[in-house]
Amino acid sequence: MSATIDAQSVKALREKTGAGLMDCKKALAESNGDLEAAVDHLRKRGAASAAKKSGREAKEGIIAQAILPGAKVGVLVEVNCETDFVAKNDAFRAFCDDVARRVAQEPAVNLEPDRVAAVQKIGENVIIRRHQRIEVDGHGLVAAYIHTGGKVGVLVEVGADKDETNSNEDFKQLVRDITLQIAAANPVCVSRDQVPTELVERERDVYRGQVPPGKPANIIEKIVDGKMDKFYSSSCLLDQAFIKNPDQTITQLIAEKNKALGEKITLRRFFRFMVGEDLAGGEPSAE
Numbered sequence: 001m002s003a004t005i006d007a008q009s010v011k012a013l014r015e016k017t018g019a020g021l022m023d024c025k026k027a028l029a030e031s032n033g034d035l036e037a038a039v040d041h042l043r044k045r046g047a048a049s050a051a052k053k054s055g056r057e058a059k060e061g062i063i064a065q066a067i068l069p070g071a072k073v074g075v076l077v078e079v080n081c082e083t084d085f086v087a088k089n090d091a092f093r094a095f096c097d098d099v100a101r102r103v104a105q106e107p108a109v110n111l112e113p114d115r116v117a118a119v120q121k122i123g124e125n126v127i128i129r130r131h132q133r134i135e136v137d138g139h140g141l142v143a144a145y146i147h148t149g150g151k152v153g154v155l156v157e158v159g160a161d162k163d164e165t166n167s168n169e170d171f172k173q174l175v176r177d178i179t180l181q182i183a184a185a186n187p188v189c190v191s192r193d194q195v196p197t198e199l200v201e202r203e204r205d206v207y208r209g210q211v212p213p214g215k216p217a218n219i220i221e222k223i224v225d226g227k228m229d230k231f232y233s234s235s236c237l238l239d240q241a242f243i244k245n246p247d248q249t250i251t252q253l254i255a256e257k258n259k260a261l262g263e264k265i266t267l268r269r270f271f272r273f274m275v276g277e278d279l280a281g282g283e284p285s286a287e
Contacts, residue, residue, distance in 0.1 A: 005033045017042050020112075060087045061129070063153030063273045065144035066100035071166060074142035075104040076155035077131040078273050082124040087275075092122055093150070103131050132271040140268070141166050145179035154182045156270040165263055174257050174265070177244060178237075182272050187237040190267050195235065203231050237267060 005028045012035060013024040019042050031037035061080035068074070079096040086092050095118045102109050111128055118126045132155060134142045140159035147153065158175050165171050181187075189195055207227040211220050232239045238251045245253075254265050 005029060009033060009035060013038050013042075059276050060084045061127075061275050062087050062093060062096055062150030063146055063275060064093075064096035064100040064150070065146055065153055065155060066097070066104040067142060067144055068104050071141035071143065072136040073104050073134070074144055074155050074157075075100045075131055075133045076144060076153050076271050076273055077103060078129045078153075078275060080127040080129050080275070081122070086122055086124050087150070089122065092118070092126075095122075095126070096150075099128055100131070103133060107133055130273070132273075134269065134271075139163050139165070140266075141175065143175045143179055145176070145183055147183050151275045152183050153273045154179045154270060156182060157268040159264075159266040159268050161264045165261060165265075168261060170257065171261060171263075171265070174253070177242070177253070178250070178267065178270075181240065181243055181250060182237065182270050184243050185234075185237075185240050186272060187240055187270075188235040190236065190269065191238050192232050192236050195232070200228075204228060237270070 005025070009028055010021065010024050013019070013028060014021065016035075016039055017024070019027070023042060024038070027038040027041040028035075031041055059080060060083055061078060064077050064079065066075045077096065077100045079092075079099060081087055081092060095114070099111055099114070102111065102114075115126055115128055134155055134157045136142055136157060136159075138159070139161060140157060142155065142157050144156075145154045156175070156179055158178065160166065160171070188199075204224050207224045208220060210227075211223050215223070233249075234240065238249070238254075240250050242248045242250055242253050248256075250267075254267070257263070258265050
């Protein structure tokens with residue numbers, strides 16, 4: 001870099017354009033330290049205008065997914081924009097699908113140039129907010145489901161003992177049903193042993209406070225245990241009632257499929273994204 005391109009020059013260019021640090025350094029280097037020429041350089045590349053939009057809030061958007069051939073690798077991604085109008089735009093949706101596909105193919109891919117290009121094309125701030133990638137280790141597959149409108153998405157890994165099970169239609173239907181279950185019922189985790197200890201203790205403390213005073217300690221704990229069973233039945237995927245048959249739990253559904261297929265199907269992990277969650281302080285659902 002030229003000796004005339006010091007930290008103050010970079011700072012001044014960033015303040016003028018709002019462009020990123022590396023973009024400013026490169027622009028100054030290519031402009032031989034000329035600040036105004038560097039501004040023009042950034043404007044020509046669109047980096048300045050894209051950076052100015054980066055200060056605007058982006059709370060709309062969609063969830064996109066990509067499953068690579070063979071169903072051993074899958075990605076779920078949330079991409080935000082400023083308005084629901086853009087979220088429904090075909091160009092924006094194509095960009096989101098491309099982001100998911102590229103992350104599936106190359107986890108460490110640099111998507112910033114693509115994001116900047118999307119801002120220029122769409123005219124709104126665009127944020128690649130988060131993503132989760134699952135790569136199956138051993139037998140089984142990964143599957144995804146995007147709810148109508150792209151506001152909720154699910155990525156799940158389902159294990160099996162035999163790879164040929166992946167092509168079985170009953171198994172495929174089970175996996176589809178599981179993704180729908182997660183989207184609709186919003187479980188916290190797969191099983192009871194995955195519920196965070198602090199959450200269990202908080203729930204138990206709340207339930208103890210709901211018991212009328214004067215009850216013996218052992219009775220209080222029995223009542224709390226009963227309430228915790230109800231908590232688990234709504235929060236843990238395996239304990240939930242199957243949305244297509246509320247008389248059957250997901251555990252029972254899987255046991256039924258295992259018997260029919262001569263398999264040992266397991267639900268390993270899942271992610272559920274909803275557009276905008278956590279932006280106001282809530283916690284997103286994850287594995």
